Amino acid sequence: MTVPGIDRPRLVEWMGRNVPDVGEPLSVSLISGGRSNLTYLVEARERRLVLRRPPLGHVLPTAHDMRREWRVISALAPTPVPVPEPVAFCGDEDVIGAPFYLMGYVEGAAVRTREELGDPAPEQARGLSERLAEVLAAIHAVDYREVGLGDFGRPEGYLARQLDRWCQQWERSKTADLPEYYRLVDRLRELLPAGSASTLVHGDYRLDNTLIRLGDLEIMAVVDWEMSTLGDPLADLGLTLTYWHDRGDEERARIPVAGDVTVAPGFMNAAEFAGHYSKVSGRDISDLGFYLAFGNFKLAVIVEGIHARFRQGKTVGEGFERIGSAVPTLISRAHRMLDQH
Numbered sequence: 642m643t644v645p646g647i648d649r650p651r652l653v654e655w656m657g658r659n660v661p662d663v664g665e666p667l668s669v670s671l672i673s674g675g676r677s678n679l680t681y682l683v684e685a686r687e688r689r690l691v692l693r694r695p696p697l698g699h700v701l702p703t704a705h706d707m708r709r710e711w712r713v714i715s716a717l718a719p720t721p722v723p724v725p726e727p728v729a730f731c732g733d734e735d736v737i738g739a740p741f742y743l744m745g746y747v748e749g750a751a752v753r754t755r756e757e758l759g760d761p762a763p764e765q766a767r768g769l770s771e772r773l774a775e776v777l778a779a780i781h782a783v784d785y786r787e788v789g790l791g792d793f794g795r796p797e798g799y800l801a802r803q804l805d806r807w808c809q810q811w812e813r814s815k816t817a818d819l820p821e822y823y824r825l826v827d828r829l830r831e832l833l834p835a836g837s838a839s840t841l842v843h844g845d846y847r848l849d850n851t852l853i854r855l856g857d858l859e860i861m862a863v864v865d866w867e868m869s870t871l872g873d874p875l876a877d878l879g880l881t882l883t884y885w886h887d888r889g890d891e892e893r894a895r896i897p898v899a900g901d902v903t904v905a906p907g908f909m910n911a912a913e914f915a916g917h918y919s920k921v922s923g924r925d926i927s928d929l930g931f932y933l934a935f936g937n938f939k940l941a942v943i944v945e946g947i948h949a950r951f952r953q954g955k956t957v958g959e960g961f962e963r964i965g966s967a968v969p970t971l972i973s974r975a976h977r978m979l980d981q982h
Contacts, residue, residue, distance in 0.1 A: 644669050646679050646697055648737045655736045656685070660729045660743065663687045678707075678867055682746070689746035690728060695739045696950065707740040708732060710866045713841075714744065716788040722779050723862045725852075749852030749861035753900030761858060763907025769858040770909040771917055773848060776860055777881065778922035781840040781874040790871070796839030799872035800935070804829055807942045814946040816965065821972050825938055828979050834928050842877045844868025847884040847899050878918055879932025883940050883971075885911040892974070896967040898944065930982030937975035941968050 647669050656666055664686025672680045672691070679697070683690040693707060708730065715727040726745030734740060752758050761769075785793060795802070808826055843850075843866065850865040884899035887910045894901065902908070909917065919926045948965035 644671060646694055646737065647681060651736045655731060663690060683743065690743045691725065691746050692741055692743055694737060694741040706867055707742055709869065711742040713790065713866045713869045716790050717783065720783055720788060722776065722783060723860060725862045725864065747852045747862045749854050751849045752853050752902050753849045755902055755905045758902050758905055759855060765858050766905050766907030767909060770914055772860050774914055774918040775921050776863060777846055777877060778918055780843055781922060783841050785841045785871060790841060794871035796871045799839065800833050800876065803876065807939055811942045811945060814949040816945065816949055816952060819969060819972065821969065821976065825972055825975050829935060829938060832931055832979065834931055839871050840874045842870060842872045842874055844870060846877050846881045848902060849899055874924065875926065875932045876935060878915065879929065879936035880939060882911045882915060882933055883936030885914065887911055892970060896970055897964055898940065898967065930978050934975040934978035934982065937971045937978065941971035944968050944971065
């Protein structure tokens with residue numbers, strides 16, 4: 642059976658030369674849930690692996706960087722941050738049409754909805770939300786120079802570069818002109834904080850970018866490191882809270898990203914999550930309003946890119962037809978965050 646984005650005969654040949662110990666790949670199947678990079682389960686003769694490659698179309702410059710994602714999970718493998726085992730990287734686009742890498746299969750689920758979470762006791766759900774904050778703090782606590790990531794980014798001027806970068810992504814992806822978007826950019830530029838001490842940042846940290854062992858709700862691995870770099874850790878926190886869905890936030894319920902899992906009984910709300918992160922990391926979060934606005938801005942640009950690929954017929958999977966309507970909502974939420982800042 643043909644699998645989108647995979648040239649099976651060439652993959653079999655490449656794996657035979659580069660990872661012969663895992664045996665012949667018997668089957669390759671798309672793992673559902675990916676809205677950006679594509680993720681596949683590779684059932685090899687000796688073990689299960691996961692393959693990651695960029696999306697099939699409309700790939701923006703610097704986005705979906707497989708080598709970057711491979712490098713960071715390789716660096717983090719010996720640290721307290723849970724990541725999948727790095728297995729092999731391929732930069733030769735002739736193999737399957739794009740760079741890709743293989744990592745060990747992790748027994749865990751990327752949970753987006755309450756249904757996928759099951760029906761845990763409220764104290765279990767609270768424990769999971771606490772652990773999510775603690776893992777984020779662990780990422781930010783990594784000595785990036787010690788693990789070989791000293792040149793992974795340019796920490797100075799991170800927020801200003803991020804703003805410029807996402808503005809460029811918007812111009813390449815936009816499907817309509819939105820005056821409120823441009824007004825938001827002007828406001829963000831005026832209010833850019835000096836930033837805190839630089840750390841490794843994930844760049845897209847949220848619950849469904851972790852793999853959770855259902856039952857005890859332990860976080861087994863953090864995945865989707867394509868946007869990672871060195872920069873302001875509070876930008877990570879702001880984006881995590883942008884994805885967070887508090888109980889009773891009906892507007893947030895209409896934004897089809899990250900699901901509704903955080904409304905389950907027991908989950909901390911966004912303010913509690915931020916407070917727990919501040920406690921375990923020791924970081925001052927008094928300027929969080931700006932970072933929440935920046936998170937909504939960034940997510941609006943990401944969603945516009947996904948919407949552009951959907952309009953081109955280049956997305957794989959279901960649920961993309963409603964995503965474009967979330968863009969003006971996210972921009973409006975960002976303005977409100979700045980109004981309250």
